[in-house]
Amino acid sequence: MLKVRVIPTLLWKDPGLVKGIGFDSWRRVGTMMPAIKVYNTRQVDELIVLDITATFEGRVPDFESINEFSAECFVPLTIGGGVRNLEDIKNLLRAGADKISINSIAYDNPRLIREAADKYGSQCIVVSIDARKSAGGNYECFSHCGSRPTGKPLDSWAREVEELGAGEILLTSIERDGTMQGYDLDLIKRVTRNAGIPVIASGGAGSYQDMFEAISVGNCSAVAAASIFHFTQQTPMGAKRFLSSMGIPVRNTNVRGESP
Amino acid sequence: MSVLIVDYNLSNLGSIRRSLEECGVSPVVSDDPGKLKTANRIVLPGVGSFTDGMANLRKLGWASALQEAVWEDRIPLLGICLGMQLLAEKGDEGGTVQGLGLIPGEVQRFVPEDSSTRIPHVGWNEVRKAAGNRLFEGIPDSLDFYFVHSYHFIPRRKEHILSTTPYCGNFVSAIGVGNIFGVQFHPEKSGRPGFQILKNFLKV
Numbered sequence: 001m002l003k004v005r006v007i008p009t010l011l012w013k014d015p016g017l018v019k020g021i022g023f024d025s026w027r028r029v030g031t032m033m034p035a036i037k038v039y040n041t042r043q044v045d046e047l048i049v050l051d052i053t054a055t056f057e058g059r060v061p062d063f064e065s066i067n068e069f070s071a072e073c074f075v076p077l078t079i080g081g082g083v084r085n086l087e088d089i090k091n092l093l094r095a096g097a098d099k100i101s102i103n104s105i106a107y108d109n110p111r112l113i114r115e116a117a118d119k120y121g122s123q124c125i126v127v128s129i130d131a132r133k134s135a136g137g138n139y140e141c142f143s144h145c146g147s148r149p150t151g152k153p154l155d156s157w158a159r160e161v162e163e164l165g166a167g168e169i170l171l172t173s174i175e176r177d178g179t180m181q182g183y184d185l186d187l188i189k190r191v192t193r194n195a196g197i198p199v200i201a202s203g204g205a206g207s208y209q210d211m212f213e214a215i216s217v218g219n220c221s222a223v224a225a226a227s228i229f230h231f232t233q234q235t236p237m238g239a240k241r242f243l244s245s246m247g248i249p250v251r252n253t254n255v256r257g258e259s260p
Numbered sequence: 261m262s263v264l265i266v267d268y269n270l271s272n273l274g275s276i277r278r279s280l281e282e283c284g285v286s287p288v289v290s291d292d293p294g295k296l297k298t299a300n301r302i303v304l305p306g307v308g309s310f311t312d313g314m315a316n317l318r319k320l321g322w323a324s325a326l327q328e329a330v331w332e333d334r335i336p337l338l339g340i341c342l343g344m345q346l347l348a349e350k351g352d353e354g355g356t357v358q359g360l361g362l363i364p365g366e367v368q369r370f371v372p373e374d375s376s377t378r379i380p381h382v383g384w385n386e387v388r389k390a391a392g393n394r395l396f397e398g399i400p401d402s403l404d405f406y407f408v409h410s411y412h413f414i415p416r417r418k419e420h421i422l423s424t425t426p427y428c429g430n431f432v433s434a435i436g437v438g439n440i441f442g443v444q445f446h447p448e449k450s451g452r453p454g455f456q457i458l459k460n461f462l463k464v
Contacts, residue, residue, distance in 0.1 A: 002381065002383055074275075120309070221383065252404065
């Protein structure tokens with residue numbers, strides 16, 4: 001049976017590892033390399049690394065650093081931030097990324113999703129959607145690390161990226177991000193209800209129970225989280241043990257700090 | 261031992277190179293099919309679509325060189341993910357395209373069993389090994405390996421199946437004929453059991 005994944009997200013803001021609240025008030029919580037090594041040793045299901053300032057600063061992805069990260073990372077690695085074209089995707093894959101997360105550029109150039117999926121296969125292309133609740137209970141998508149409204153309603157954008165060939169959706173609630181008050185279950189359900197591709201829920205995890213609800217109520221294929229792992233004693237392995245006790249299929253609940 | 265990783269401009273070469281290094285060899289990544297002559301092992305990785313994969317293999321001169329290396333020189337080859345799929349006779353990702361034809365069979369897209377089955381098949385799923393195959397030596401049955409794909413290999417002959425995995429029914433997650441092997445999962449991203457697969461391949 002396919003297992004539900006628990007995925008730590010590492011937000012990277014030159015040169016440190018950071019975490020914010022509501023896509024703001026970034027706080028430095030460490031450095032990238034040791035964090036990657038720890039998660040690699042703990043054999044997490046997957047890792048997501050997002051360079052949160054690359055698009056803002058108009059920078060290309062930092063291929064050299066990503067190359068260094070991936071050299072220490074034998075778990076599946078999704079890289080995002082600053083991706084603008086097929087050349088960036090190619091170079092990120094060469095640097096050791098397994099999947100590429102695309103966000104801001106997709107709003108300006110949705111065709112990039114199609115071109116990337118045709119060339120590298122849908123399975124390689126994760127479209128990251130950052131959404132905020134708008135008036136009337138609907139959701140609007142935001143680009144540039146949650147700072148720019150795109151005018152795109154969530155439902156139609158999620159449908160569109162799937163039609164264009166996205167292989168997964170990384171779905172983040174901007175309001176819940178960093179609050180540790182639980183995932184936005186309505187947000188997740190709205191996308192999983194219509195999607196034929198896996199959805200990774202993100203934003204708001206504060207407890208293992210929150211993850212369980214995102215999976216059992218939200219029907220997501222994976223849960224991503226950051227603050228809960230940075231600021232509490234809770235761990236990806238602890239999460240999986242809890243989920244397993246609740247009847248959710250997870251992988252490897254008994255690895256203890258083994259290296260590969 | 262000289263391990264050659266085939267660079268056809270479409271792959272996550274970094275991961276597989278580093279994993280093989282962890283297994284104690286120093287692989288060579290090359291886009292020159294001439295290097296096949298001196299290789300003891302060939303790894304054909306792959307992230308990409310079948311059509312682009314075959315087009316690149318042909319354009320760079322790999323297709324016929326690989327056939328010669330595995331058929332005539334009997335060099336063991338391991339295809340990973342798309343690399344496994346390209347071993348087939350044909351694939352239907354982006355139109356029907358002829359593959360390397362090293363293992364009889366074809367590659368087709370998953371057909372979801374019901375509306376809750378999501379495609380691509382992404383994540384950790386169990387690998388049920390066929391009895392007595394060298395690639396899975398020392399690996400307990402039904403361990404989880406990491407998958408990320410929308411297409412799967414349908415071999416023509418049952419005896420070529422080295423493992424199956426339950427998704428959209430059961431699909432073939434590893435195949436082998438003589439010195440030619442293919443795995444749909446990513447051994448380089450599957451922790452200890454994945455490294456064991458690579459080590460077993462280096463031993464065959």
